[in-house]
Amino acid sequence: MTALNTIADSIAGYDQNDMPVDVVRDFLARMIEPIHGTETVDLWDALDRIVASDVISPINVPPHDNSAMDGFAFHGDSLRAGEPLRLACIATALAGHAWSGDVAADQCVRIMTGAVMPAGLDTVVPLELTRTTDDGLVEIPAGALRAGANRRRKGEDLEQGSVALARGELITPAALGLLASLGLARVDVKRRLRVAYFSTGDEILKPGEAPREGAVYDSNRFSLFGLLTRLGIQVVDLGSVKDEPEQLEALLRRATEDADAIITSGGVSGGDADHTKALMHRLGDVAFWRIAMRPGRPMAVGSLSRPRGDGRCVLFGLPGNPVAAMVTFLAFVRPALRQMMGCVRTEPPLLQATSTETLRKRPGRTEFQRGIVSRAADGTLQVCTTGNQGSGVLSSMAHANGLIVLPHASGTIQAGDSVEVMMFDGVM
Numbered sequence: 001m002t003a004l005n006t007i008a009d010s011i012a013g014y015d016q017n018d019m020p021v022d023v024v025r026d027f028l029a030r031m032i033e034p035i036h037g038t039e040t041v042d043l044w045d046a047l048d049r050i051v052a053s054d055v056i057s058p059i060n061v062p063p064h065d066n067s068a069m070d071g072f073a074f075h076g077d078s079l080r081a082g083e084p085l086r087l088a089c090i091a092t093a094l095a096g097h098a099w100s101g102d103v104a105a106d107q108c109v110r111i112m113t114g115a116v117m118p119a120g121l122d123t124v125v126p127l128e129l130t131r132t133t134d135d136g137l138v139e140i141p142a143g144a145l146r147a148g149a150n151r152r153r154k155g156e157d158l159e160q161g162s163v164a165l166a167r168g169e170l171i172t173p174a175a176l177g178l179l180a181s182l183g184l185a186r187v188d189v190k191r192r193l194r195v196a197y198f199s200t201g202d203e204i205l206k207p208g209e210a211p212r213e214g215a216v217y218d219s220n221r222f223s224l225f226g227l228l229t230r231l232g233i234q235v236v237d238l239g240s241v242k243d244e245p246e247q248l249e250a251l252l253r254r255a256t257e258d259a260d261a262i263i264t265s266g267g268v269s270g271g272d273a274d275h276t277k278a279l280m281h282r283l284g285d286v287a288f289w290r291i292a293m294r295p296g297r298p299m300a301v302g303s304l305s306r307p308r309g310d311g312r313c314v315l316f317g318l319p320g321n322p323v324a325a326m327v328t329f330l331a332f333v334r335p336a337l338r339q340m341m342g343c344v345r346t347e348p349p350l351l352q353a354t355s356t357e358t359l360r361k362r363p364g365r366t367e368f369q370r371g372i373v374s375r376a377a378d379g380t381l382q383v384c385t386t387g388n389q390g391s392g393v394l395s396s397m398a399h400a401n402g403l404i405v406l407p408h409a410s411g412t413i414q415a416g417d418s419v420e421v422m423m424f425d426g427v428m
């Protein structure tokens with residue numbers, strides 16, 4: 001990764017206590033470098049991995065001209081405008097059983113979907129468009145189809161030697177099928193990113209611990225586990241730690257040993273018990289920003305050196321409030337981690353939807369409101385908010401399917417205005 005101070009120029013001129021969201025994103029995009037290291041995996045293990053080098057198709061897909069329909073294959077130039085065509089059926093071609101033989105202009109071959117087109121034939125009439133005449137001929141009504149119809153050409157999906165999947169592409173279920181269609185059993189992928197994470201705070205309870213006065217159960221550890229796991233990342237769960245400098249330092253040092261990145265939650269705003277900030281300052285090259293956004297104002301970004309001196313470990317110190325931790329992850333950490341993974345697409349596309357309600361906002365900060373996108377009666381997309389937008393209110397996050405992104409410069413949104421939504425799932 002590029003050291004913070006070498007790209008500090010890009011943030012000079014901005015108030016580090018009021019950093020615009022776009023500036024932070026741009027800064028991270030410049031700081032983060034993709035990890036090295038690839039491995040060859042079986043297709044069964046390739047889902048959600050990132051392609052490490054262009055996959056070149058070793059074959060034509062489909063490998064031969066074939067029929068797109070169950071029907072009769074014939075010479076298209078036998079068709080005459082305004083006249084029915086009558087053909088004698090001389091053979092049957094089944095998928096997986098190529099038929100070879102000569103077919104005259106007044107003959108046809110009964111053919112099934114996927115079967116190789118007999119040599120010289122270029123057109124298939126679907127069964128349901130034909131009738132059998134009293135003398136046993138196949139009759140195609142006038143104007144039923146054009147010459148060349150219903151033939152799938154050799155290589156029309158992929159030509160031998162062409163790029164089937166490019167380096168940096170995510171292996172989706174469709175991409176997995178595409179690789180299989182090339183006859184490949186293994187694929188080169190980027191190695192898995194390793195990300196360590198832990199929660200900080202004296203008030204944090206582990207699951208199963210008895211409730212105690214002033215304490216809350218650790219939710220960030222679980223939300224982060226979910227967010228990281230969905231990215232196909234190898235997660236290193238380091239649990240939670242009290243606001244206690246020695247413990248914190250031990251955990252941070254342990255995390256730097258073999259993780260590519262560390263994510264912490266809590267302790268970045270600078271309360272009396274927050275030792276996290278001082279420690280991060282001491283162990284690495286870390287910037288503490290207040291970002292012009294809501295929720296998720298305070299965040300630490302930087303790098304820590306590794307104990308064995310080889311390279312540095314990227315650090316994201318997220319705010320403790322449970323929704324702020326998730327929103328800063330989605331807004332900044334997810335694209336940064338995708339970039340580290342070597343993924344070409346780092347940001348999800350935003351949807352446009354009509355707000356069903358007035359959303360109060362003042363210009364000068366980006367707001368992320370929890371929303372539910374649904375289809376309106378007229379078929380267009382609409383979005384409503386999920387109630388209490390407090391940065392500690394996880395229930396409204398859990399009920400949402402995306403975040404309404406209200407840009408920095410925008411003021412209040414009126415009901416009926418169009419807004420952008422970052423969906424939580426299913427868009428990369």
Ligand SMILES: Nc1nc2c(c(=O)[nH]1)N[C@H]1C(S)=C(S)[C@@H](COP(=O)(O)OP(=O)(O)OC[C@H]3O[C@@H](n4cnc5c(N)ncnc54)[C@H](O)[C@@H]3O)O[C@H]1N2
Pocket residue numbers: 199200201203204216217218219220221265266267268269270271274296297298318319320321322324391392
């Ligand atoms: N004087 C100021 N105070 C605060 C500011 C500010 O600008 N000036 N910013 C506020 C904002 S915004 C946020 S967000 C929080 C972030 O503070 P920290 O990152 O230092 O987080 P904590 O103080 O440790 O915790 C905040 C809040 O979140 C709860 N929490 C923390 N960790 C977890 C967890 N793992 N699971 C569930 N809940 C957690 C914690 O109990 C606190 O209620 O600072 C504001 N203050």
Ligand code: MOO
Pocket residue numbers: 293294295296297298319321323324391392
């Ligand atoms: O980071 Mo805070 O959410 O704005 O409470």
